[in-house]
Amino acid sequence: MEVSLGIYALICILFYIVIPGYIFRRFYFNGEFSKQLSFTSNSTTNLFSSIFIGVLIQLAVVLVYNLCASTPIDLEGILNAFDSNFISSTPANNTENIDQISKFDGISDELFKAYLPYLGLIYMISGTVGFFLSKLIYITKIDATTKLFRFKNEWHYLLSGRILFFSKMKSASGNPNKLKVIYSYVDVLIADTDGTTQLYSGFVADYELNHLDISKLEKLHLIKTERWKLNEDGTRSRKNIPGNLLTIKGERIINLNSTYVCEREEDRVHRVFKRKRLLLLITQIISACIFLFVLFSFIFSFNIFGSEWYDSILKKSWWEKLLILYTINIGVGFITPFTIEADDDGNDRIEFIGRLPIIVKAILLGLLVTILICINK
């Protein structure tokens, strides 16, 4: 069976499917998990994963847009006219329309007015959704409890104590939902070059993964490290190692014994706090996403609502747009007037930001709205 793809089909797949999918994954695998998406990892799997996620992103964006806009996106029409929309109908040697020729000769205005703003917006949305989804999965511990969502960094789970939340470990660790891992203390048995072994104990400060194989530990950094010494009478004693940080090469580690130092939280208080915290964080994520989508639509002048009133906002000057954005920013702040803070016992709790900040915010919002109304009169 022969499969042929034209240049426009390849452009369409690359810029509209693969790149948004890749950007989503780049932001999804951030921080400790950034090595999961590297140039050394499997490129074919990466390509297909990016295509799959890119298709999902495109479908979701078109679906949401079509629900909001008065004139929905006609995917079939866009794809059929994709190549013809790229080329300007104005011939290169046509001197009658000087303005058009002076821009980009032979390239359609559609490219600058529709295709590129849409691409910019979709790239930004992909990154934002990827980043926040990753945070949400980590906060809710879905990655630890559900294998499907687990990040490919087993060393992080082991060294941070997050392994206690694995379903297989739950029976061994009691009820991990009531635990909060504070320190991770390890005993590391390493092989010396002369064939002997040494035992070190210390608190985990950091670690590095092998850049070619992320399942392997490259280095383990310990602080407050002690070396165990075998006495003549057969007993062992500890000797403090001077210095700030002890680095052990991963390839020399024979085995590793982890001890997790945890805080136990009261069941009832913990459950209530967890529910409130999750609700607050989800609201914050949604409000931040909405604000960022509006910001991106301003940057790329793309009418995300497909309505005339939003079009009139996009045509406003930059400083007016900035004023509108700042007003939205202050307004959205009223949705989540809470912070998560530690009390005197070290327990996290949800705190209302206070009456005074709310009053200041209300005055500021009133002032901004008044300015906007005055400008538009």
Added chain:
Amino acid sequence: MKKRIEIAKNTKRFSFIELFLPILADILQINSEADTKEVSNNAWNLVDDADEYDKVIEKIESSRKDPKQDQNIVYIK
């Protein structure tokens, strides 16, 4: 312990940002709640807190000697 609580308090308080840039404050809070480096940051704070270090080491030692201790999990609170 006190030092860790103080640091936790300071890092989670963005009152000025919360007042004028609430979206940024929300994003910082989301980021702080999904902090993957929390355990290693706590270990670094332990370096300057000799009392807390002694207390934790003592707990670890007594826990290891106790045969009834569940899977070596040490509780400090």
